[in-house]
Amino acid sequence: MYTRFTTLTNELKSLGKTLLEEDKVEKILTRVLTVSWESKITAIQESKNIAILKLDELIGNLTAYELRRKTMKMDVPKKERSLTLRITKGADLEEDEMAMITKDFKKYLMRGKGSSRGGNYNKTRVPKKMTNEGCYRYGKTDHHIKNCPQWEIEWKKERSERRHRKKEQVINKEKEQLSKDCVILKAKCKNLELRVSETVSENTALKNQVHTFEANILELKSENLKLKLGTRTSQ
Structure with a gap:
C-alpha cells in the first residue's frame, strides 16, 4: 500500500507537483485506505493531531x-x-x-x-x-x-x-x-x-x-x- 502511494507521489513530483507531508497524511487516511480500515482511521483522527502527524x-x-x-x-x-x-x-x-x-x-x-x-x-x-x-x-x-x-x-x-x-x-x-x-x-x-x-x-x-x-x-x-x-x- 505505502510502496504504491510512494510511487504515485514520486510520479507527481516528476511532473512538477510536490505534496506536503500533511497532504500525504490526509490522502492516505481519506483516499488510500479501504473501508476495512475505518475503525483505525477514526481512532487515529481522534487521538492524533493530523496537522502535525x-x-x-x-x-x-x-x-x-x-x-x-x-x-x-x-x-x-x-x-x-x-x-x-x-x-x-x-x-x-x-x-x-x-x-x-x-x-x-x-x-x-x-x-x-x-x-x-x-x-x-x-x-x-x-x-x-x-x-x-x-x-x-x-x-x-x-x-x-x-x-x-x-x-x-x-x-x-x-x-x-x-x-x-x-x-x-x-x-x-x-x-x-x-x-x-x-x-x-x-x-x-x-x-x-x-x-x-x-x-x-x-x-x-x-x-x-x-x-x-x-x-x-x-x-x-x-x-x-x-x-x-x-x-x-x-x-
Whole structure:
C-alpha cells in the first residue's frame, strides 16, 4: 500500500507537483485506505493531531495494526478448529462408552431371564428385590424393573445429561485456553506496537540529526567561500 502511494507521489513530483507531508497524511487516511480500515482511521483522527502527524509515524502505526490483524486471522481459526476436533473426539469416545454400557446392561437382563432355569443363580447374582413381583423402583405390579418404561426414560435422560456435562467441560476448558492465548497475543502485539513506535521515533530523530548536519555543512561551506573571497581581495 505505502510502496504504491510512494510511487504515485514520486510520479507527481516528476511532473512538477510536490505534496506536503500533511497532504500525504490526509490522502492516505481519506483516499488510500479501504473501508476495512475505518475503525483505525477514526481512532487515529481522534487521538492524533493530523496537522502535525508525521508520515513515518502514520505508516508505522498502520503497519503495526495490519500485522496484528493478520496474526489474529491466522491464529483464531486454528483454535476454533482444535476446539471442534476435540469435541468431536470426545463425543466419539462417549458413544463407544455408552455402547459398552448398553451391552453390559443387556447381558444383565439376559441373566435375569435365564435365572428361572438356573436354580440358585438368581439368588447369588440378582438383588433380593428383583425376585419380588412387580417393579420395585416405582411400586408397579404390571411389570418388572427390566421392562419399566419410566426407568428407561430416566436412564436415557441421565445419559444425555452426562454427555452434555462432559461436552461443556471440554468447551469450557478450550475457551479458557483460548482466552489465555488471546491475552498473550494481545500483549505481544502491544509490545510490537511499542517497538515500532520507538523505531519510528528513533528514525525521526536520526533524520533531524541529518538535517542539522546538512545545515552545518552548508554553513561551513559558506564560511569557507567567504574566506576564499577575502583572501583573493586582500591579494
